[in-house]
Amino acid sequence: MRSPLGFVVCLLVAAVAAVSTAGGRVLVVLDDLADRNGYSMMLGDLEARGFDLSYETPRSESVRLSRLGERTYDHILFLPVKVKGLGPNMTPKMLIEFVKAGGNMVVALASTTPAPSSLVSVLAEFEVTLPVERTGLVVDHFNYDTLSAAQKHDVLVLDAPSKAPVGLTDLFVMPGTVLAFPRTSGHLLGQSPLLTPLVRAPFTAYSYNPKEQAEGIDPDDFFGAGQQLSLVTAIQARNSARIVVVGSAEMLQDKWIEAKVAHVDRTPVKSGNREFAKRLTGWAFQEIGVLRVNSIEHHLKGSKEMNPGIYRIKNDVSFTISMSEYSWDKWVPFKVPDNDDLQMEFTMLSPFVRLNLRKKKTTKTATIFGRDFQLPDQHGIFNFRVNYKRELLTYVDEKRTVSVRHIAHDEWPRSYDISAAWPWLSGIWTTVVGWLMFIALWLFSMPMGRGGSRRHGRG
Known part of the structure; x- marks a missing residue:
């Protein structure tokens, strides 16, 4: 008989495991362990969501990102530190290997503290460029907080994204919300398709070094x-590991996470930094925007045999795929963003067929998409492929391999089923009937004798 205590423990373990699809172990790297008191609200929100936080400094010798080939942490949160390097246990190579192993990172920068050289090197791998001095201050003389930065204009007050870009998900859409960026550092982005800018500086902002360019x-x-x-x-690697770069670590501090700010010519309002920080860490730590393929099925139209290994050219085929999206603590049906399409390809070396999948059914936890189509007139080895790679969503690239054969000798349509052959068939049967009629006439028509009487043979 199972113990009730064991059952409760199993439920607790399942609840903790469900906090994130990538795990709940978070390493928080800060300059001094006492600095975490300034981020108590954000860190408290992470713990309330089930994450297990470990605090270390770059000077700690006990930090190990992996052990025996396995990650010791699932996520890393970097807060500003005053040291130039992160120590021998967090070199650029080790951090890149951490990302390759599926680890996620949040990098919070500051204009008052140069970024560690290790993080500068890691970000450069993803075409994110920081100033030469590894820090810089962004100011804006038109979009600043009149309550705290009336003179220096170094606290930017910006509207949160009010609508998602065309074809993208709305994970960071917060209409009517104001964000505060105190003493933020800006960075430049390259042309990498892995980069997604979530908040850009206004047209009137600029970056400079207060110490050298005052x-x-x-x-x-x-x-x-x-x-x-x-x-x-937001950065999403090809293995769907995620990195978020935040220019202002101060916006995550207790002082600013729910502070009242006032844009020029506006009344004071509470900033939405706390909700924004929740979405940033939720996305980075894979609590949102995670896609899962539950099942893929294909079969001959009208047949009950699922996923056969071989088809015939020009067969009518039905294809379906079931997909879910993870939203904070549960799997929900995946909804394709507006102005976007989920596509299926029937491909050999290149696609022979590419079709938009249609929503066929929605369950409590999944959406089933499907499409009926005719196979191409080409034999060989083909793949049913769904290659769905969009910004802010984990990548989906699923293949199912099948063989496509020629029409067998006994599967060709009979001549009488082909309308173009009817004239030829008519000619054949006309010739046959005419020949039979000629034979009949020749056999049953006697030749005429002399004098006009018919001959009946010799006496």
């Missing part, structure tokens, strides 16, 4: 301005 900015040393500068960037 009197003026040399054009040769100018880093960036306007929408060249990204303040918050």
